[in-house]
Each structure stands twice: as C-alpha cells, then as structure tokens.
Amino acid sequence: MTTPIIYWFRQDLRTRDLPGLIAAAANGRTVLPCYILDDISPGDEAMGSASRWWLHHSLAALREELAGLGGTLVLRRGPAAAVLKDLVAETGADAVYCSRLYEPWANELEETLHGTLAEQGVNFKRYPGSLLFEPEKVATKSGTPFKVFTPFWRHCRSGNPPARPKGAPDSATWYRDKCNSEALTSWQLLPTAPDWAQRWLDLWQPGAEGAAQRLTAFLDGPVTNYSEGRNHPALEATTRLSPHLHFGEISPRTIWHAATGLAARKPEQDAQVAKFLSELGWREFSHHLLYHFPSITREPFKPQFSHFPWLGNAAALTDWQRGKTGYPIVDAGMRELWQTGYMHNRIRMVVASFLTKHLLVNWRAGARWFQDTLLDADLANNSCGWQWVAGSGADASPYFRIFNPVIQGEKFDKDGLYIRQWVPELTKLPDRYLNKPWEAPASVLEQADVRLGENYPRPMVDHRSARESALAAYASLKEK
DNA sequence: TTTTGAGTTGTTCGA
DNA sequence: GTCGAACAACTCAAA
16 A cells, blocks of 8 residues: 555535645545544634534534545544644655645644654645635735725636636545544534534535535525525525535535526626625635734724723623523524524624624624634634624724614514514514514503513613714724 | 725614 | 715725
C-alpha cells in the first residue's frame, strides 16, 4: 500500500465539489478520511448544543456517503494538532489536506499545523472550497478590502464566475489498513435528558443529500417570488440552506451555478435569482470581513461604538432569551429559535433590533445566545449580522432605523400564522390585537383567555420611550 | 489628491 | 388611508 494522504474534514462535510479531497485522491494516492472533534482549539468559539446535534447527523451522513465510495471515515477526538500528529505517526502519512477556514482561531491553527507537521516531514495543504471567492483576491482598486456590500458584490459578480462544481473524486484509493475510529455515539453530541431535539429530524435532514433536496425544492418553486416571500416568516419561501452551508454539505458554487443556470433558462426569473444570489453574497461578504478584520467577533467595527452606553441588564436578557418580552413577534421568534434551532431571517433582525435598541443590551450577548442555540451558528455570519443590526458594523443599518415590533408583525405576519404557531397563548386573540395585546379591551382579552401579566407578559418596555432612549444613547456617541 | 455619487431589509410625521 | 419627506451625517469606492 502506498503512503497515505490524510484528508481532514472540518466544515466541509461532503464528498462532491471538494477541491482538497479531489487533490488528495489524484494520481492514485491512498486517502485516509478523518474528522476530529476538537473542543479545545476553538477557544471561546466552541460549538453550541444545537450545532452539535447537527454535527452528529451530518457526520453520520458523511460516513454513509464515503462508504458509498468505498472509504471509511475515521473519527478522533482531541486538539487537532495532537490528533493529527498521532494519526501521521500511526499511518505513516506524508501529507494532510483540508479545506481552508476563515475564522481567526482556525487560521492560527492552520499556521501552527503548517509548522509542526513540516517538522514531521509532512506536507500540510489547505484548499479553497467553502467560499465563492478567496478573500485575498477580492479588493478595491486601491487594494484594500471592501467595506460596503454593494460595490463588493458588484465587483464579485462582474469578474470571472466561480469555477463549475466538480463531482466526488471518481477513482479514489482508500486507506485499508487498521486505523482505530471512535464511535460517533461516544461523543454524545445528541441531547439526552431532556431530548429537546426529539422532533428535529422531522424538520431537517443534515447531510449533502438533504442540502441538495433543499436547493432543488427552492429552485422549483419559491424562487419565483423570493424577493417578497422571503420577508414572511410563516411562508416556506427561503432555502433554509444555512446549516447545510455552515457545515459545508453543499458548496456555494454549486448553489451559484444552479441559480444562474435557472436564470439563463428562464430570464423572467433573473431578478429573483439575483436577489437570492445576493444573500449568498452577504455570506461571502461576512466571511471576507472576518478574514480581514478578525476582531469583528468582539469589537465594534466602527470604533466610536466602543463608547456605547449599553445597559448590561441580565434580567432583560433572560426575558428576551425565553421569549417573554410581551411583544408577540419578538417572543415568537425567540421561541422558534429555542424549539427548532432556527429563526427566520427577518425575525432575526426584529429580535436583534429589540435586544440592542429597545433593551440596550450589548449585541455580543445576543450573538453568544444565537451562537449557542442556532443550528446554523456561524461565526462570520453571526458576528456581522449582529453588528449590522446594532449599527456598529460594516455598511450597517443607520442608527435611527429602529424596528417597530408591532409594525413588523402586522406587515410580515398579516394573518398571524407565525405568532399563533409559536405563541399559542395568543391563538384566540383577533388579528387586530395580535401584535399589541395590551391595547385590546378587557372583554376581548377575556374572550381570548389572555390574562396579561399572568399567562402572557405585559410589554417589558414601551416602544416609544425605548426608541427615544436608543436615539439618545446613539446621539451620546457623537459627543465623545 | 480631490471630488462625487451612493449606501439591504425602517419609522414617523404631516399633508 | 396613503404618500413623500425627514431622519444626520459619514464613509466608502471610483473617477
């Protein structure tokens, strides 16, 4: 048997269109596929519980996918550098290939590995594959990173398109010698007591197959009305590809080419497809920003925001997390998140605006909560999304743009389907009062079995005065 | 170097 | 009920 190459799976749990895996399998080389559960190296950026649930099922799917090609996925646990060192020693591998990550901790780890593996005489190679464009290759005419989305995306779209996606390696030779693998179940990635994810497999199919089905289903239908449909949380009008993308079960260029291909066949859908692609563009933008400005996960992108007078109110944060703010659209979103590991994009903006502007809680507290509870928790998207809403980010929302949670609910959940699904105690309240139960006459509340302050909270802040406080807080930045 | 045009997702107010 | 303007400058990117 020839000297093996280790293919180290990370956030790229697929076998198709994976440049590093294709390179490893080329020239008849023997490939040893492995995944390392590393809770040490990421530091504070360790995976949340929802993400671990997804990881379990995604690894199971990847294992099947590899088995179909004839390969056996090796599972190991520990700090990646040490585990790889051992694996190299055990198997005599002379190279480790992987897909590049863009998180600061991952970048540092890759630098370290490059050195330590070289000392063992092992060639460490990183390949692109998780983004459409490499951050080093996208720059303004003066050579600096873009800080505004529109010119960034215009630039990306006007250059060479990303390469066409490739398939799985067609003639890989897989490592066959004995190589111990830990049992996936021994990692205890799934919740047990209680099993809060009991019904999540009805909602999600982690793995490349599930990802491909989501994409197909979207391009077969909802894309035709994407620009409008995407605003309505009760509709199945978005792709829900975000967790699949985060774990790399589908490559962004697969999505790009499927979407542009559709627009080429059906020119009347060009505008909708462009809108959809621009969302992929925001993912791209966030990852590029994180690469160029690694402090974006902790520090406000706009430095003047480091003086922002956040309140740091722990009780308010808890009420928000539990979906007990008294604003139905906010509570619906927070409960959807808690119960399904997901929240509709528009509602993410509404709840984030509420936390940072109505409650004046630092966006980092919200970002931490999302990171722990979202299936699609992604450091780049999450950090940039929160900073955008808070107003401190690149190309951020202007400070006076404060979402009115009542209007947002009335506009985008007209029939109250979303609120009634997630806030069942308000089910019987008529549409007219569904977004503002505190304005309902006593008789209406009684008839709907709503007892404010008992079975549904009164609004924890008054919108008008909260708005004024937020504007005053932002105004105070200018004085400093 | 200077200038110019432009910038995800909203709300409120007054006519 | 509907509509347009104001909100407040500021920074970015390209010419």
